[in-house]
Amino acid sequence: MIPTPSYAHLSREDFKDVYEPAVYLCTDLNPHATRCTRLTGLSNSIPLNPVLTDLTSALLPRLERSVDVLVFNPPYVETEDDEAEMAQEGGVIERAWAGGKGGMRVTDRLLEQVESLLSDRGLFYLVAVPENKPLEIIEQMQARGLHGEASDWTVN
Template identity: 40%
Template sequence: MIPTPDLSHLTPEDFEEVYDPAEDTFLLLDALEHDVGTLKGLCPRLCIEIGSGSGCVSSFLAGILGPSHALYLCTDINARAALCTARTGAQNNTPLDPVVTSFASPLMERLKHSVDILLFNPPYVPTSISEASAAQDVSDGVGIASAWAGGMDGMEVTNQFLAFVDDLLAPRGLFYLVAVAPNNISDITTRMKDSYGLKSHIVLERRAGREHLFVIKFARPESA
């Protein structure tokens, strides 16, 4: 069993503004560990986590892949989260490069069809649309609500990002998405297949209190 990254350097004040790893985080870690042979077989050169928060997931990924020439980009609209990600990389001797941005917006042209491993644990909690929009509004500064407020069906932010996945993924690239039952898993997978030809399957699922969590993996048909 691969150890969870050390987050002892992060403070209670950090977690007032940055998402504290919870069951959804740990399910994603378990899914990555489940697929470790496949991930290592990719010999990835570019890994990107959208919404890296504490940096726990990317640090774990770098840890399971071991020494490599991979670049680990970590984006977050929360500047405090980007700082925490950088500190987590340093704490765990994993080379994380955080960028404060929405999704991978300013990097899209340079990253086109070049991302080998793409990770997203989105804000998936169903809320009002206005609450989700306010949580993502960088003009007022963003905080911890940006990590969980998901709008109608918890899909407002996820829907925006799904439109970018096909442009980002390398030919053999893999995309791991965390979702919950109210997000309508079958609708997500059907849409990604019909719109972009991406095949998918559920790597792991788990009940955590009232939530039924899933990690879905997407790939192009030739690498599925």
């Protein structure tokens, strides 16, 4: 079990631009998120070197068929596509949640890559909400030869 990291080294100001980081090999399009992730790793004696990139683009083809666990927390809130596009270009906190039509604008792009990223024993975890139609996502992944299931977690 990986312990919950300490965030004492970050200020309230830092969290205006990012979600709290909790990753090992990580990428993000948001430079504030990569900085906070690196600092969180240092503060918890975990050497992290977050990569500032769009999804996995800076790591291909090196990552092909070598990812054992892929965890993706995309911008999944359903918004107008133009709102999602402005958020992704604007470098604001909205880029972390504005997901466009069906909340799937960024998720759809990663789903196209999952099969080529996962190792033979690889697992893929995706954070989604009902508006993202998780069962349809699973069907898409099954069409690519992968197996999937939905978990209904509720945090109280």
